[in-house]
Amino acid sequence: MSVRYLKINHEKYGYDLLALFQSFYPESSWQLVFPGCREQIIKEAENIGFFAELIFAEGDNAPAEVKFFDPDSEGEADVLKYPGGLGADLKEGFGNWIYDVLSERTNKTLPWGTLNGVRPTKLAYRQLEEGKSPEEIKEYYLKERKTSPEKALLSIEIAQREREILKDLHLTDGYSLYIGIPFCPTTCLYCSFTSYPIARFRKEVDRYIDCLLQELEFISQQMKGRFLDTVYIGGGTPTTLEPAQLDRLLSFVEEHFDMSGVSEFTVEAGRADSITEEKLKVLKGHNVTRISINPQTFNQETLDFIGRKASVQQVLDIWPVARKLGFDNINMDIILGLPGEGKEEVTRTINKIKELKPDSLTVHSLAIKRASKLSQWIIENGKEMLQNSDEVMAIASEGAEKMGLLPYYLYRQKNMSGNLENVGFASPGKFGIYNILIMEELQTIVAAGAGTVSKRVYYEDGNVSKIERCENCKEVPMYCERINEMIERKRALF
Numbered sequence: 001m002s003v004r005y006l007k008i009n010h011e012k013y014g015y016d017l018l019a020l021f022q023s024f025y026p027e028s029s030w031q032l033v034f035p036g037c038r039e040q041i042i043k044e045a046e047n048i049g050f051f052a053e054l055i056f057a058e059g060d061n062a063p064a065e066v067k068f069f070d071p072d073s074e075g076e077a078d079v080l081k082y083p084g085g086l087g088a089d090l091k092e093g094f095g096n097w098i099y100d101v102l103s104e105r106t107n108k109t110l111p112w113g114t115l116n117g118v119r120p121t122k123l124a125y126r127q128l129e130e131g132k133s134p135e136e137i138k139e140y141y142l143k144e145r146k147t148s149p150e151k152a153l154l155s156i157e158i159a160q161r162e163r164e165i166l167k168d169l170h171l172t173d174g175y176s177l178y179i180g181i182p183f184c185p186t187t188c189l190y191c192s193f194t195s196y197p198i199a200r201f202r203k204e205v206d207r208y209i210d211c212l213l214q215e216l217e218f219i220s221q222q223m224k225g226r227f228l229d230t231v232y233i234g235g236g237t238p239t240t241l242e243p244a245q246l247d248r249l250l251s252f253v254e255e256h257f258d259m260s261g262v263s264e265f266t267v268e269a270g271r272a273d274s275i276t277e278e279k280l281k282v283l284k285g286h287n288v289t290r291i292s293i294n295p296q297t298f299n300q301e302t303l304d305f306i307g308r309k310a311s312v313q314q315v316l317d318i319w320p321v322a323r324k325l326g327f328d329n330i331n332m333d334i335i336l337g338l339p340g341e342g343k344e345e346v347t348r349t350i351n352k353i354k355e356l357k358p359d360s361l362t363v364h365s366l367a368i369k370r371a372s373k374l375s376q377w378i379i380e381n382g383k384e385m386l387q388n389s390d391e392v393m394a395i396a397s398e399g400a401e402k403m404g405l406l407p408y409y410l411y412r413q414k415n416m417s418g419n420l421e422n423v424g425f426a427s428p429g430k431f432g433i434y435n436i437l438i439m440e441e442l443q444t445i446v447a448a449g450a451g452t453v454s455k456r457v458y459y460e461d462g463n464v465s466k467i468e469r470c471e472n473c474k475e476v477p478m479y480c481e482r483i484n485e486m487i488e489r490k491r492a493l494f
């Protein structure tokens with residue numbers, strides 16, 4: 001895959017602008033070159049040549065220009081001057097201008113316009129809180145952020161639904177609890193999460209749980225008196241734990257936290273190759289209200305290819321067991337844009353899901369993360385086997401609609417195939433509340449376990465005024481060795 005270099009003399013906005021170039025020219029991988037960049041990168045870029053150079057003059061309201069050296073410029077740099085001022089409105093001013101320039105050069109538009117952040121619905125949510133009408137918000141998305149009408153309407157619909165779902169929660173004075181189990185049966189090709197193959201770490205799991213319980217004990221003391229709204233156990237794959245280990249963890253949570261007002265208790269069972277009837281019984285016995293069983297695709301060939309050893313048959317086998325045990329809120333995750341999958345394969349997956357009737361369906365667009373094995377695979381094999389488009393997304397969203405599932409949360413990631421989004425659909429009453437909280441950043445989330453991040457959300461006059469974070473070490477041995485430090489970090493945050 002070819003590399004294109006973007007030169008910039010104003011590092012502050014560099015990565016936002018790079019993301020725009022990347023979205024218009026997704027066939028290449030992009031590298032930002034700025035003053036202070038590693039010498040080796042500067043040399044490589046100078047050898048190959050820059051695709052474009054962005055030049056900002058000193059000061060906030062100074063003009064700027066962009067020089068294109070790409071093949072369309074026929075040897076001479078194509079120099080374009082920014083007509084407006086540059087300031088705090090970078091995204092709405094200069095960003096919009098660059099968007100128009102790139103749109104004209106490529107003859108393309110982007111469904112999400114200049115919105116390249118993780119949470120495009122947050123703007124709609126905030127504007128609804130400020131009393132703006134859906135028409136005014138739509139106008140803002142179209143004119144100031146250059147999104148398509150469909151994405152603007154989807155954002156508004158989701159923000160309206162989120163407000164309704166969250167209205168009875170203790171956003172300002174309550175909290176949610178996240179517990180991370182960083183082990184999986186094997187590592188999937190596209191994975192960039194904190195996840196370690198359980199077979200290699202089996203001997204360390206008990207020690208990990210010891211440390212996790214130590215951290216949870218501290219959290220339970222620290223948060224005493226605050227209302228606990230949701231609990232989410234994710235990972236990794238929590239059901240890689242043995243039944244006795246799961247029982248130990250869940251018993252501890254029940255004993256140390258007041259679960260009486262919890263609206264949602266999720267365990268992301270995730271991969272079907274880790275789920276057994278015995279483990280599901282443990283979850284049920286501890287009043288877990290929501291689980292996930294994630295096929296990602298119902299095409300076995302793809303699962304084999306991406307190294308996800310959970311087979312289609314294992315999903316089909318465990319599904320009725322979970323239903324029989326009384327789980328009436330089961331989520332399924334699927335991924336669009338997996339290698340070799342197009343409209344036909346996604347249609348097959350959606351048809352199978354219709355037969356199983358999950359209570360919620362989370363549709364992800366494949367994101368290519370640098371830390372994943374997929375990223376290396378693409379360097380070696382190219383992107384040709386990866387295809388995702390609005391049409392493929394429509395197959396999934398129309399399928400969800402036919403199942404009576406409504407969109408209720410949305411987020412984006414960098415380097416998503418098709419420049420699309422992840423959307424959660426659910427039947428009324430089965431919305432994943434924690435998913436909304438993590439995306440809209442409206443409530444404090446205290447997180448325990450390796451690789452987790454806690455967020456303290458501050459309110460002033462009823463509005464979010466500040467968010468502070470603290471992270472735990474990612475590596476399991478380091479997390480265990482430094483557990484006291486993890487606790488001290490939390491003490492400082494709370």
Ligand code: SF4
Binds near residue numbers: 185
């Ligand atoms: S199941 Fe999820 S966390 Fe585990 S390896 Fe696969 S993608 Fe990563």
